[in-house]
Amino acid sequence: MTDIAFHWLFNQRALGLRPLNTAQPTFSTIHASELADPTEFTAPGAIILTLGLAFEQHPDGFERYCAALASANVAGIGFGTGLTFATVPPQLLAAATRHHLTLFEVPRATAFIAIMGAVTAEQTRLDNNAQFALHRQQERLNQAAHGGIEALTAQASQELKAAVALASNSGAAVARRDFRGIDATPAAVEAAAQTGRSAGARATTTRDGQRLATITSVFPAPGQRRFALAVSRAEKFDSYARALIRHLAGLAGLLLQHPDAAAQTLLGALTLSTQLTSPQDPLQHTALKAAWNTVASRGEVTALAVAADSPARLSRCLIQLSQAATRTGVAYFALPLAQDSAALIALPPTATISPTQLFGRLAPHLRISILPATAYTELTQPRLNALLTHARSLPQGAAESYDASAPSWLASPHVHAALSTRRAATTDILRAHDATHGTELLRTLRTYLVAGANLATAAAELGLHRHTIRARIDKIQTLCHADLTNPITRAELLLLSVEPDAAG
Numbered sequence: 001m002t003d004i005a006f007h008w009l010f011n012q013r014a015l016g017l018r019p020l021n022t023a024q025p026t027f028s029t030i031h032a033s034e035l036a037d038p039t040e041f042t043a044p045g046a047i048i049l050t051l052g053l054a055f056e057q058h059p060d061g062f063e064r065y066c067a068a069l070a071s072a073n074v075a076g077i078g079f080g081t082g083l084t085f086a087t088v089p090p091q092l093l094a095a096a097t098r099h100h101l102t103l104f105e106v107p108r109a110t111a112f113i114a115i116m117g118a119v120t121a122e123q124t125r126l127d128n129n130a131q132f133a134l135h136r137q138q139e140r141l142n143q144a145a146h147g148g149i150e151a152l153t154a155q156a157s158q159e160l161k162a163a164v165a166l167a168s169n170s171g172a173a174v175a176r177r178d179f180r181g182i183d184a185t186p187a188a189v190e191a192a193a194q195t196g197r198s199a200g201a202r203a204t205t206t207r208d209g210q211r212l213a214t215i216t217s218v219f220p221a222p223g224q225r226r227f228a229l230a231v232s233r234a235e236k237f238d239s240y241a242r243a244l245i246r247h248l249a250g251l252a253g254l255l256l257q258h259p260d261a262a263a264q265t266l267l268g269a270l271t272l273s274t275q276l277t278s279p280q281d282p283l284q285h286t287a288l289k290a291a292w293n294t295v296a297s298r299g300e301v302t303a304l305a306v307a308a309d310s311p312a313r314l315s316r317c318l319i320q321l322s323q324a325a326t327r328t329g330v331a332y333f334a335l336p337l338a339q340d341s342a343a344l345i346a347l348p349p350t351a352t353i354s355p356t357q358l359f360g361r362l363a364p365h366l367r368i369s370i371l372p373a374t375a376y377t378e379l380t381q382p383r384l385n386a387l388l389t390h391a392r393s394l395p396q397g398a399a400e401s402y403d404a405s406a407p408s409w410l411a412s413p414h415v416h417a418a419l420s421t422r423r424a425a426t427t428d429i430l431r432a433h434d435a436t437h438g439t440e441l442l443r444t445l446r447t448y449l450v451a452g453a454n455l456a457t458a459a460a461e462l463g464l465h466r467h468t469i470r471a472r473i474d475k476i477q478t479l480c481h482a483d484l485t486n487p488i489t490r491a492e493l494l495l496l497s498v499e500p501d502a503a504g
Contacts, residue, residue, distance in 0.1 A: 002126040002238075003028050003045065004119065006076065006102055012118055016107045017078070020093055023100040027075040030119045032112045036061065037068050044073035047102075047119075049112045051080045052089070059089045066095035076101055078115065082108025134240045138247050139312035142319055145251045146265075149175045152255065156248045160241060162233035166252060167192050169226040174256070182212065184230040191216040192228035201237070213237055217249035219256070227256050254323065265322070267291060268333030272344055276335075276381050292376045295331045297349050303371040303379055304345040305387035306359075309396075309443050309462075313365060314341050320360045321345065328353060341443075342391070344384055349373040355399045367391045368399035392497070393450065396461050419496060426480045427496050433479060441479070442497065444472045449494040453484065 003026040010019050028045030035041070036054040048069065055061045069077070077096060079088050088105050096103040106115065137159045144155035149166065157164045157177035165176040167188035176185050191200065201215045214232040229249050231237075237245070271291040295301055308314040318334055325332050330353060333346040347353070349372065355363045369391035371383075390402050430442040444462065448469065451457035455473075459466045473484060482489050 002123055002130055004122055004126065006104075008122065009115075009119070010104065015110050015115055015118065017110070017115075018105040018107070019102070020088060020105060021097050021101070021103040023097070024075040024102045027102075030078075030116055032116070036065065039068050039072035039074075042069075042072060042074060045075045047076045047078055048074060049078040049080065049106065049115065051084045052092070053084055055089075056084050059085075059091045062089060062092040063095045063098075066092070066099040066101055070099035070101060074101065077103050078106050078112075079103065080106040080108070080110075080112065130240050134243060136312075137244050139316065141244070141248060141251055142315045143312065145255060145319065146315065149252065149255050152248070152251055153177045156231070156244075160231060160233065160244060160248075161235075162231050164248075165230050166256070167228055167230075169193055169228075174227065179233065182232050182234070184214065184232040187214045187216055187232060188228045188230035190228075191218050191230060192226050194218075195226075210234065215242065215245050217245070219249070219253040227252070251319070254319070254326075265334070267294075268346075269335045272333050272335035272346065272379070275376065275379050276344075276384060295333055295346055295348055296376050299375050299377070300349045300373050301333075301346040301376050301379075302349050302351065302373060303387065304347065305342065305369040305371075305384065305391045305402075306345060307342045307367040307369075307388065307391040308362075309341065309365060309447075310440070311341050313362065314343060317359050317362050317366060318343065320362055321358055324353070324358050324360070328357070337388075342388055344379070344387070346376065346379070363399075364397040366399075367394040367396060369394070369402045370399060371402045392446065395450065396447070422492065423496055426482065426493060429479050430476060439472075441472055441476050444469065445476050445493065446497040448473060448484075449490055449497060453490055 005026050006019070006022055006024065009015075009027075010017055026045070027047045029043055030047040030049065031042070032049040033041065034050055034053045038048060042048065052059075052062075055065065066077075077092070079085075079092060081087055088103070093103060106112070140159060141152065141155055144151045153164050153166060153175040154177050156162075157179055161179065163177065163179040163182040163184040165184035165188040166174040167185060168174060169192040171189055171193070173185050173188070176183070176188075178184075201213070204212050204214060212232050212234060213236050214230060215237055216228055216230045218226060218228045229245075229252050231245050231248075271288065274288060275292075292299070292301070306314075306317060308317055314336060318336065321332065321334060324330075330351050331348060335344045337343060355366070355368055359366060369387045371387060387402055390400075394400060427442060427445070430445060433439060434441055434443075440462075444458070447461050448455075448458040451461065455466045455469050459469045462469065476482070477484055480493075482493065484490055484493070
């Protein structure tokens with residue numbers, strides 16, 4: 001559970017709490033107990049709510065009571081007055097102060113259950129916020145991993161506000177990023193040198209007296225090499241920071257165990273990009289053919305146009321694909337498409353791997369158009385546009401074979417010119433607004449239209465309340481000067497939102 005500041009609790013005016021001693025800044029949980037020694041049934045960081053029933057006849061026992069709570073790392077005491085004691089006993093105030101326990105008075109009118117309910121609601125809110133923040137941090141690490149181990153280390157240091165280092169058992173630092181004078185390299189080198197160790201956490205004191213918390217993770221690599229990740233900072237790591245470090249270790253292990261992965265990723269992206277932009281260049285024909293032979297069988301590949309709902313989701317999708325390829329030994333090429341939250345992926349035509357095997361838990365969030373066993377020379381920009389249009393017209397989680405029966409007029413350059421003009425006045429405005437304000441209006445519009453303008457279906461797919469979808473639709477109509485109750489307008493915007501720009 002996320003810790004809560006005492007000042008938040010005291011600021012809940014409806015509870016009428018009166019702080020008497022604020023020795024501790026935060027607490028982790030709260031419960032009521034009338035035991036003379038509740039330490040067996042409490043947890044570190046707790047608040048104990050009590051009426052003092054056990055001390056009604058001998059208030060001097062509060063000294064022993066507070067000493068026991070302090071030894072159990074209890075954070076504070078909420079003392080109810082107006083029943084057993086008319087006011088907070090001076091013996092309790094003196095003992096709480098002496099043992100560094102926060103103490104506050106709970107008036108007769110405030111029920112203990114009301115305090116516990118308020119704390120539970122606040123902890124739920126804080127935990128939801130922390131979970132959302134963790135998800136965003138993981139997405140940023142996923143994106144940084146595409147830039148290699150140095151970029152991943154730098155981003156991790158920024159997210160964790162900690163020093164991050166990777167070292168091998170040879171004693172060499174692979175990557176490091178110091179933080180406020182803290183260097184995690186010695187801890188990484190030490191962990192990598194210790195055989196039989198996989199992970200650990202410890203607190204240390206530096207020569208200048210600074211206390212550091214350090215978490216290490218060790219993973220083997222091909223041959224006799226071992227790598228270790230170390231993360232150090234002055235503050236303790238909470239459960240969310242530890243979860244992010246585990247995610248970081250997984251990404252680092254993937255990059256370090258497969259040193260050729262970056263080269264293969266680059267080769268795939270360059271091959272697909274060249275195929276789409278200049279497939280007939282005779283100077284590139286031999287090199288292209290040689291590159292394609294690493295994936296194609298008799299000149300054929302299976303092409304997938306994968307549409308995600310955000311660039312971050314696409315980044316995670318490509319990492320999952322890399323892991324699946326490593327696990328199954330299947331070669332592939334992938335080309336992320338700028339501004340499209342989509343990618344073109346080429347697999348051997350003999351590969352019989354399902355989308356779930358390729359993308360894991362992300363598969364239900366993707367739309368996939370499949371072009372089976374086609375000559376790689378047929379992968380042109382118009383064909384890619386058609387695949388993307390088909391993918392975006394599918395419901396979320398669908399993976400279907402490409403239907404080539406689309407109207408031929410969609411390939412006309414005059415149609416593309418007209419669509420580009422309309423995009424500038426509609427979907428391009430939404431894309432710019434999303435980039436500036438961090439909103440998801442274009443994604444909402446596309447989901448709403450593909451769902452047949454059904455608010456409930458769109459809300460379920462996006463994981464939002466219908467009122468939120470309705471508010472976004474109102475905003476879209478205002479920005480685009482469009483009436484989405486008009487079926488013709490909806491049809492036009494559906495075409496604009498799923499048909500990729502001819503410019504790529």
